[in-house]
Amino acid sequence: MKKCKSINDFSVFIKEKMNLRWQRCNKSIFILFAYNSTGKTLISSIINNDNNLCYNSFFEDLLVWNNKNELEFNYDNFNPEILNFMGEQGLDTQISDLFHEFVSNNIVVDINFQTGIIYFYTIDDIDLQTGENYRNKIKISRAEETLFKFSIFYVLLDNALSDIEENYQESIFKNCEYIIFDDPTSNLDDNNIIRIANKIVKLYDNYSYKHKIKILIETHNTLLLDILKNNFTKHRSGKEKKHISFYNLIKNDHGYSYLNISSIQIAHHLDVKSRLDILLNDEFISKTSYNLFRILLEKQASYMGASSFSKCLRLSNKNDKEDLIRCLNHYSHGNLTEIEMDNLDKQSADILKEAYNNFIEDYGWRRKDD
Secondary structure (H helix, E strand, C coil): CEEECCHHHHHHHHHHHHHHHHHHHCCCEEEEECCCCCCHHHHHHHHCCCCCEEECHHHHCCEEECCCCEEEECCCCCCHHHHHHHHHCCCHHHHHHHHHHHCCCCEEEEEECCCCEEEEEECCCECCCCCCECCCCECCCHHHHHHHHHHHHHHHHHHHHHHHHHCHHHCCCCCCCEEEEECCCCCCCHHHHHHHHHHHHHHHHHCCCCCCCEEEEEECCHHHHHHHHHHHHHCCCHHHHCCEEEEEEEEECCEEEEEECCCCCCCHHHHHHHHHHHHHCCCCCECHHHHHHHHHHHHHHHHHCCCCHHHHCCCCCHHHHHHHHHHHHHHHCCCHHHHHHCECCHHHHHHHHHHHHHHHHHCCCCCCCC
């Protein structure tokens, strides 16, 4: 395991590694596994620029809900050339088709690239007297919204890569050097995580990337990592594997450590538990503990077929349980600076410790001293 002092240093390492791989193989993909609050989004921000294509929280924020149950493109931040490209290529049908690979066909999408307005309705919205569809606009769920925004990015990316290979000199994407997926599976269930992983692999296999385009995928999701490893390493020749890198980034007291995990299988849940055992024994408990505990709870809930990780929580006080669930939800997707800077107050720390100890006892996890 190697060390680096900062996220900036590690970002430089990633770029150097990817460039070297591309020079040797004319293709390069870097998959980074790191838990939330490690700094993945900062890495993508450092590597990304206006010429690259990046799917992250900033891309998702380019589409916002208005008070009419419509999604709007944020014209102030959305590249108008890209919006024009999507309109000229008629990508609305492709986006809708891909979206329906993830969700029910009952949801109909209406995309207007000229106005920048998108709305959703169901095919059941039919006037029984006239037979006409009155298109009652609906607001889709958070997971459906994530899948829709991913569908936009994926279709855009697919067509951009095709445009680069067929029309390089005139392509508006010819200066694209990096394609970045930063946690593309947030808020999604296992089935859709598998679908997205397979889509990324298919996209990588469909193009030559001869114009120095490299791909960076960042994730904290162990299922996505396992699927990508299985597809990129187990079913390819030695030559094909040379352009693929898998790394694990870990934050510690002295900065960061990173490890090449291309040929290593990690027992992620045991690693998380080990880190959580250490954190909960400290005098000052970091809010990062919420994130790690939620990972364990979600693993347990998935194994049991429970509808929510909260089903695996036990606390003597009902109000404490409700407060802890709110904290687990907030700090698992909260602001990085907020997570890193603050420690828990004594009451919150005691509640978290009680819940963790009950969890270990209830589900027979091996204790640190066993």
